[in-house]
Amino acid sequence: MVKVLFFARLRQQLGTGEISLADFSGSLSALREVLCEQHPDWSAHLQRDDIRMALNQELAESEAVVNAGDEVAFFPPVTGG
């Protein structure tokens, strides 16, 4: 099981802040593809160039490998401070 989180504008666009993926292993970009196949209407939001990704609460690139038990997050560029 992989826990997938969405934040801020992306959370509102997708209509959910958290989902679980069973039996997934592969890269972050592959995980994003799976999500877009399962939810075709998410594609326009999830595939934007500016969407950032985190793996186990660390910023990560699309090649990073996701394993069972990991926590993945997708979110727009940050605007704190």
Add this chain to the structure above:
Amino acid sequence: MPGMKLHFSRRSPAARGVGMKAVDRIEVRETPLDVAAEYSALQGNSGDGACTLFVGTVRDFNAGSDVCGLALEHYPGMTEKSLQRITCDARDRWSLGRVTIVHRVGPMQINDEIVFVGVTSPHRQAAFAACQYIMDRLKTEAPFWKREAVADQTGSAAERWVEARESDAAEMEKWSAG
């Protein structure tokens, strides 16, 4: 964001946190900041000759609109890790005494303090540079998102997510080049 680099610590995952010192204070809170108390706790008995502070507040104007309020969302867990990482990396670059980062989340009013960054050091150059470095990194990688309430032309309120600024990424790039 095109052209934006991720900043990974040189520390191994197992060693992460070792660079944090007991005198570092990192907090994400929903209640108002007390700048005077934060300064007293930071500088009191630090023994350092220099202390720099940065305080960010809620502005009443952004992107051509009057702002009436602001709410901050964050990623609990990752936020604290991110601020710890930034603090560790600042300690790798400069000789620092104490570091405090306090960031507010949730609903806020105009002029409320959003963020407090304080750094002490034996020398002012290190204190100035580390304070700016911490803010530049926080602005580009700590997972906070602002949502502001704005008055539109008819006077009614609307909410919008604040857009990231290219200029913040550019400021961060300067540290990578150095």
